[in-house]
Amino acid sequence: MIIGLTGSIASGKSTVANFLKKRGYPIVDADEIARLVVEPGSPVLKEIESVFGADVIKEDGSMDRAKMGKLIFDDNRKREQLNTIIHPAIRKELIAQKEAQIAAGAETVILDIPLLFENNLHEYVEKILVVSVTPEVQKERLMSRNQFSEQEAESRIASQLPIEIKEQGADAVIDNNGELAETEQQVVDVLKKWQV
Template sequence: MFIVALTGGIATGKTSVTKVFKENGIPVVDADQIAREVVEPGKPAWKKIKAEFGEDVFNDDDTINREKLGKLIFDNIDKRRFLNSATHPEIHRRIYIDVIKCFIAGHNFVVVDLPLLFETGVMIQYCYKIITVTCEEDIQLTRLMDRNKLSEADAKKRISAQMPLELKCSQSHFVIENSGTLNDTEQQALQILEVLLESNHHWKIRGIILTTAAVFFSGVAWLLDYKYKIWSQ
């Protein structure tokens, strides 16, 4: 099995692309969903956030007020770095676990939706292919303002906090231009899916894993046999 990373900028339309993969039976690991789960009340990351930011960023039911927290971290790079350090290790651990589950289930490849793939750099070395979803700057800004009910200034802060889209595109294997219609975006995603389905790379990965496992267990068997012979003398 191999990993395909799906990334892009905030509000460029990654959800529309992951929907195409899901509808065609491809497992998708959603980093944003995991990020919401690791900060649920009582979780270790939740406790760190509460200790650092206080009660002001929490709702009455102890869930995080994402709007208030977002405003704080996008106004202060040090606070943003703290939040990342508190959440990213657990997010990546959960991603690895979900990917392993997909491997055990026999899938040829898995799509990992990673908005900050290039910014963190943690998983790039494990990705066989990278897809970046992009769109025109004014469309991205409008979408973000409408979706999150943000002012233009706040929306621009969030966009500028990420790596420029053109740089992400230049480092990707596939680029989906999402400035047009939904149908156009879906067609681009289906074309990429067809290429991925034709790939035999998953056999190479499975071969490497099985060979490594065989060598390991052969070594263990030899060691146990060697110790048994010594004890038997």
Template sequence: MLCYYCAMLTIGLTGGIATGKSSVAAFLAELGAEVIDADQLARDAVAPGTASLQRIVELFGQQALQPDGSLNRQAVRELVFNEPDRRQQLEAILHPAIKELALQQIEQARIRGSRVVVYMAPLLIEAKATDRVDEIWVVTVRPEVQLERLMARDGCSRPQAEQIIAAQMPLAEKERFGVVVIDNSSSLEETRHQVEAAWQQRIGS
């Protein structure tokens, strides 16, 4: 349990696609945590004019850009989906840039006197970014629930959803890293109860 007067606790919140990480992060924010979203940092890292965006254009060409000069995420996603080598090249550009922004924001939260920071990062484990956090919380769901939610959210077919999920680290493997595992298979109210119980156990009132 975190002592109120002790150092800030940084929680790494992760999980698979369509498991409900944002919902859990919102519940944690209601309890008083400051949330840092790695997906937003990833967008900031490749904003027009950044060195990271320029390197991506050098790697993939002008097809990586939208007409307004911003990153064409869908095009890049398609370019690397079945190309492990190109995916690694992309990650070698993105991950260091995201890490720098994440560490800056975590330090700023520390300076502000934040008690608990939640670093929400879908690829926290895969990107070997666990050293940025004090403990890991994993959001999981039953496989069929994940599949149905992904299809409903993204409007993709079942085979497409299965392919997307299969390309990720299995949820069961991620769960092994978690000090806390939140099962978001049921209602949001049930998930809220789990989050509140975990907060009480790990952090206190």
């Protein structure tokens, strides 16, 4: 079974992914893949440089994520340009890693994809597991984790699909507002129910 794991920023999706990893489930991490496809010298990074200019490349040849983030955050056209370059490469690598896990004998593979719904990747999975928190908890965690002001945190949260919409598209929702043990127990219950 291919399980899509998603959530919103600061919802605790990585915590759930780590728990699944400890239980022996192979994880294909879209964030890691997104970093991999823009490594120095990669064709994707060269294309980004030709579209956005040398300003977005650091001296060591890597992408300047902070500059790129500022460039695209409030500019939908530029964000769309970047996505058009990066997303096909991410999809290709995501599928390759999933297929490699299956070829290696994995019966269940977890695709950890933060923007599963936003990027229309739900067709690649059989079940969707959404990690959810209340907006208050999400904002508090994001401010604490990233040293964001309240306004910065709200702006980041608003840039993603609302969690309620993700919950509607889920096969199961993990409520991550409580203690870690409670979250882990919910994950165990879902895996039992799905018989994986």
